[in-house]
Amino acid sequence: MSAQAQNQELARYGLPRWRVSDVLWVGAIGIIGGLLYRFVFPAVSAACGAGETQPWSSLTNGVWMLAGFLALGITRRPGSMILAESLAALLSLLLSGQTHAEIELAGKTRMVLHPLVFTGLLQGMGGETIFCLLRYADWRFGVWLISAAGCAWFSYISGIYVTKCYVLFPATVQAGIFLGTFLSTAVLCALPAWWLGRQLFEKSRP
């Protein structure tokens, strides 16, 4: 869609409308992302030493945001990052077969639904915030960087409060984890999503 047609749509409806092809794109990216999250990325991040040498291994954290960013970059539709990221997280959880997790509360252990879907939802929400506030009308690279920062922030925070795996590290390492997650999200996710969106939307097609 050319920039002019996009402006007309925005002026008429206020927001970009969902089309059938957008739904298919988001669904396909969510499903492929779920398969990658389950079968490919764990091996990749293990090979890079994830969980052993924080904060350096957090430089691979960006791969977990890939589905949401690509979906939003390709479709540019409201909610597509949240949908794709939640779908990918849900699928990878179902494929793993471990649907429940233990939490500890004041020394007592309880079983709850596995928080992975929730962290996926949170990462999508963190990344899409700035686009929502700008009414899905601003797609410059700076906005993608803010989006990557939001995503990294929500990912770090859910590592503190939801999965609690970052609580064990001292504050400087935690700051490094946030910075590493932001850098990898910016390079691995925001940059390709920005470039893809530019190719698809800001060049008028013949």
Added chain:
Amino acid sequence: METSAKSSDRLSSLWFGWTARDWAVVLTCGVVFGLIYRLWDDLYTVMLVKWGWNLAPTSLINWMWFMGGFIPAAITRKPGACLFGESLAALVEVTVGPYTIDVGDFGPEIYRTVYIAGQGYPVFNMVLYVGILEGLAPEYVLGWFGYRRWDWTAWVLAGAAGGLIEFCTGIWMTHYYVFESTWTFWGLLLTSLIGVGVIGGSVTWAVGRIVWRGKEERI
């Protein structure tokens, strides 16, 4: 064309078109509702612990914890008002004075303890982050309507999104919600949606109607 030029000016600004009046409204509401949240924490605790109510009916009062974001959003009708107001109110809530009633788990602290393998670690009170999420979820609903719909349906949907995220954070982040039975689980989900969506949404819609009297609710 004049309107589209104007709207693109507003769109590209990271100040989201906020005026000094909007800032005043959001900051005032954030602080005032942060204090009200503190009182509401006590009310919730009394209902749950002293009166021994079930979680589900108690959650019908959850709507008040969203007003710090909803009310400024209804008054200013600007992007980000809900998120910022709610986050500020949550910050005031965790910072200001202790609970008046000591009930152990619903602590007053700025720092909370999480347990990993029996060992306790201090973290910043997660209620602040819960507040950010509770402002963000309704913000999305308002944003997906393009910040152009402020009628009853839009507010009820925004409140329902808030109720849903509050339900999720209660399970996975604050761990307030311990389900003794399936009935409590579904009842709590239902009353969260009704309490925040229908009651909170209607209150907010009424406030916005009074402030913007005579204005269209679907811009």
